Amino acid sequence: MSVVPKHEFMASAIVYPASTAEVQTIVVWANKHTIPIFPISMGRNLGYGGAAPRVRGSVVLDLGRRMNKILDIDPEDYTCLLEPGVSCYALYEEVQRRGYTHMWIDTPDLGGGSVVGNTLDRGVGYTPYGDHWAAHSGLEVVLPTGEVIRTGMGALPGSNTWQTFPYGFGPYSDGLFSQSNFGIVTKLGMTLMPAPPDHESFMYTFEREDDLAQIIEIIRPLRIGNILENVAQLRSAVQTLAVSGRPKSDFYKGSGRIPKDVVEAECAKLPIGKCEWIYYGMSYGPKHIRQYKLDTIDTEFKKVSGARRIDPATIPKDNYFWSRDKIAAGEPDLEELLWCNWVLNGSHIAFSPVSPIRGKDATALLEITNKHQDRQGVEIFPAFVVGLREMHLIVECVFDKHSPSACEAALASMRGMVDDAAKSGYGEYRTHLALMDQVAGTYNWNDNALMKFHERLKDALDPNGILAPGKSGVWPSSFAAGRLLS
Ligand code: ADP
Incomplete structure (x- = not known):
C-alpha cells in the first residue's frame, strides 16, 4: 500500500512481544540503545500507512501477533477488555460463540483490523456505537520509559468499574494515548451495544x-x-x-x-x-x-x-x-x-x-x-x-x-x-x-501552541525519543534535525 518508495517507511526488524512485561523489556532495551520503536496492533491501518513505522529503521512492535486475547466479555455490563491482536472478526465470533445474542460489537468498513488499533487511531464504525474512541473505557499503557499505568478506574486496585466508568479521578489522561507516541497500549476496555429487537x-x-x-x-x-x-x-x-x-x-x-x-x-x-x-x-x-x-x-x-x-x-x-x-x-x-x-x-x-x-x-x-x-x-x-x-x-x-x-x-x-x-x-x-507533518502543521493556532505543548509532553515522557518519533507530527527534541519527510 506504499505511496512513497518503500525504503522510506522501512522497518529494520519486527518483534512479537507476548505480554505487557515483554513490551516493558523491549522499551527498556530501546532506551538503552536509543533505537526508535513503533507499536502496531495488527497493522491494518489501510490508507494511512498500514504496518509501517514513521521513521525508517525503527523496530516495529507487532503486538497483535501474540497479544491477541479477549480478556473479558461481560454480558451484564455490556463491556469487554481486549489485547491489541483482537480483530473485529475475532470479537464478533467470540460474542456469537458464547451465545451472547443480546450484544453487538461495532466494526469499521473493514473488519480485519484490530479493535484496539482502530480505536487508538480514532476510527469509526456504523452502529450507534460507531465513535470507537467515545465508546472505549480504560487503558493499560506501557510508558516510553517502561513503567505501566492503568487509566481511569484501573488505577484503583480491586476496582470493578474499569470498563464502565472511563474517567476515574483527576486529569483524564486517555486522550494522550490516542493518535499519539506517548505510550504503548497493551489493554483496552470497550463498551458493547445492546442488540436492538430488530x-x-x-x-x-x-x-x-x-x-x-x-x-x-x-x-x-x-x-x-x-x-x-x-x-x-x-x-x-x-x-x-x-x-x-x-x-x-x-x-x-x-x-x-x-x-x-x-x-x-x-x-x-x-x-x-x-x-x-x-x-x-x-x-x-x-x-x-x-x-x-x-x-x-x-x-x-x-x-x-x-x-x-x-x-x-x-x-x-x-x-x-x-x-x-x-x-x-x-x-x-x-x-x-x-x-x-x-x-x-x-x-x-x-x-x-x-x-x-x-x-x-x-x-x-x-x-x-x-x-x-x-x-x-x-x-x-x-x-x-x-x-x-x-x-x-x-x-x-x-x-x-x-x-x-x-x-x-x-x-x-x-x-x-x-x-x-x-x-x-x-x-x-x-x-x-x-x-503527518503537513497535517500537524495546519493545526497551528497561536504560534503552534498545541504542538509546543505536545512536544513538551513528548520530551518529558520520552526523554530519549525512542517511541514512534514523528507519529502525528510530534517529534522528540532528539529528532529535531531528523524530519525526514515534510
Ligand atoms: P488496525 O490493525 O486496527 O488498523 P493498527 O495496528 O494499524 O490498527 O494501528 C493504527 C495505528 O495506531 C498504528 O499505526 C499506531 O500508530 C497506532 N497504534 C496501534 N496500536 C497501538 C498500541 N497498542 N499502542 C500505541 N499505538 C498503537
Missing part, C-alpha cells in the same frame, strides 16, 4: 451532483435529532460502480474522470438506477419505533427532487447494499476493499477532512477534491461520513502502486487537498504517515 437498512439515491448541499442540510437535523441513528454514509455513484470489483477500464477506456453519462448509464443497469449520490442508513428498534423515523426520513429526503428510496426487497443478495447492512449491524465484512480493483495494482490513500454538516462546507470540500483530482489525473471516491455534529469527508484515492508516476500523483493530490482545505479552515481527523 433493525432495517435503507438506501436513497439522488440524481444530480448539485443535490449535495440540499441533502446535507436535510441530514443535519435528522442526525443530531437521532432520527438518522447511525454514522451514515453518502457515497458517490462512481464508488458504488467501483465496489462491484470491476476495473474502470470495463466502463471507460479514456483518460481522466469517467464521464457523467457513462456513470449514469452504468448505474441505470444496477438496482440504484441513474443517480449521483447514494445514502446508506439503518433504523433500529421494533417496527412501530422504526416506522416513525423511516417516515420522517422519507418525507425529508423526498424534498430533493428525484430522490428515490430503493426497496431492499429488490436488491440482489450479492449487492454491496448487503455489505453495508452487515456493517451497520456490527457484523465485520471486507467487501469494501473491492474498489481497489478500479485501477491495475490498486492501492489507496485517504484525505479525511472534518467539517460541519452543512451544504456549503460539503460543496467547498468537494470543489477542492475535484480540483486536485483533475490537476493530478487521479481516481478518487468521495464519501461523506456523518457523525453526530460533524462529518468526515473520506476521499479515497486509488492508484497503481507499481507506477512511480501514479504514486507521485496520488501523493501530490493529497498534499494539495490538505493545503487547500486548511486555507478554508478544514483539518483532517487522521492521516497517512507521509502526510
